[in-house]
Amino acid sequence: MIRCEQLRFAYPGDAFELCIEEFAVAAGEAVALVGPSGCGKTTLMNLISALLVPHSGSILVGGVEVSRYPLSARQHFRLGKIGLVPQNFELLDYLSVRENILLPFRLGAGSGVDARARERCEELAGKSGISEHLGRYPDQLSQGERQRAALCRGLVTAAPLLLADEPTGNLDPGNQDRIVSLLLEEARRIGSTVLMITHDPVLLPRFDRVVDVLALRKGGVS
């Protein structure tokens, strides 16, 4: 599903440089990305989602070289192929929970907000236990409920690649478990590949593979 080779990226004016010889994730695999803060986990994820363009090397997602996409194609790639679950929920406070979950369709994913999209939204909300909050606004929800809403938004398009950047970082253990369970179960059900950044060792056994990005930069895979 994902194949990175001879990857090299640096932020302008910053000493940090991400160099990865080789990194691959199989389709349907659930991979946890670990490593100390600043080691390049989020940078790697942004390169894979085509938010950043590598200075050299290649990134293939589903067999397609995404790093060479023009800007408009990268937007379409993200809308159509990636489900994003951010750490800080990133829910729009002026949209209801339902509208937030359906947001990717509003931006152009799929065929817009149709009956199927609504059905999928209801289904995910039911599985994550926020059905009764669909008409409410994010500021009326608890942290755990907000993260579940953000997770539903990441899953709603049934994208082949799910990228989750520390989605459990702000949650209590109960909610952490619930979020990761829902993410992995739903990904398995629809056959999505999962790449999730986490610092929590308790969650690691639930993934197919754990990749230490710091070790990856030195040429190894753990």
Place this chain on the structure above:
Amino acid sequence: MNLGGVFFLGWRYLGRNRAKTAMLVAAFTLVWLLPAGIALVVGKVESHLRVRAEGTPLLLGQAGSALELVFNGLYFTKPAIATLRHGETEAISESGLGTVIPLYARYAAANHRIVGTTLDYFDFRGLRIGEGRGLIDLGECVVGAAVGEANGIAPGDSIISTPETLFDLSGVYPLKMKVVGVLEASGTPDDAAIFVDLKTAWIIEGLGHGHEEAARLGDEARLVDLSGSGDGIVRLNASVVEYNEVTVENVDAFHFHGDTSDYPVSAAIVIPADAKGQAILKGRYEVAGGLQLVSPGAEMGELFATVFSVQNLVLRLLGVIGSATLAIGALVFLLSNRLRRGEFRHLHHLGADPGTVRALIAFEAGFVLAASLLLAGAGLCVLQVVAPILVRQWLG
């Protein structure tokens, strides 16, 4: 760029932040509406005042403020101006240089000015009786259309003049006047006036009066005891009934003491016989002490020259305030968008292209601008309809 999504997000943002949106729209609406509204209202006032002023050739009055004279003689405001002798107006008539229509607009009834004049006034202003008839007898009045409509007055009703000084026991009693006609609406200050014969106005002033004849009393109880004064004059005391209404029975008892040439009028419309007569009259009153003969059109021209210079200043100030308001509005947008940077970044991460985010910002700003322009336009349309009515109410 997904325009449907842009409109949806923009609309939902404005709706969720409706207080901020409403305040911005209201502020921007005022920025457009105030200067345009002021210009429109001043324009309406000017045309309303100018038409009447330019339709009045000359106005004679006591020396003093020409504008006060014009406002008294044309719009029946400023009742407290100095008066001139009625004889002065008769002198112009007798000279053959022009026709004179005396006006005595000092008293009021229920906030409507009572205008004492002659029948020539109705012909001069083109006023027509809508109901009833014109003035014939002493103590009668004809009311303007607005007076009739506002007070439900019709021919056969009565109007009582408002006492000038309520606690002045030696003052003049209010006069009860019989309404004999209601004028057709003319859209001028005449609509809000009550017209009486000049002599009736003098009766209200107390210069003419009617009372019981002392000879018919049958006793001497109502004579002032002046025994010992030695001047040989018989005087009636306060128990003699004074009439405060002119009726068929008592009309003959009304009389005027002294020479009516000395009686006051507040102004007189002068219609020169010809250009020569006008030139002679103007020359005469330019040098005559104590009186002035003004051209109302020219006076209004001067007044509006001043009004327009003040208006220009006000408009410039409004322009500065408007610019500041727009700048503050723009700042609100900028700060708001800065606060929403995280939201825009996330939309980009989800797959929104930069054009979508720019269109979202433009939609919100455009909505506020368009809504304020629409509201200001609607306000101007309303003002266009309401302003003439308001101007007539303010200025009569």
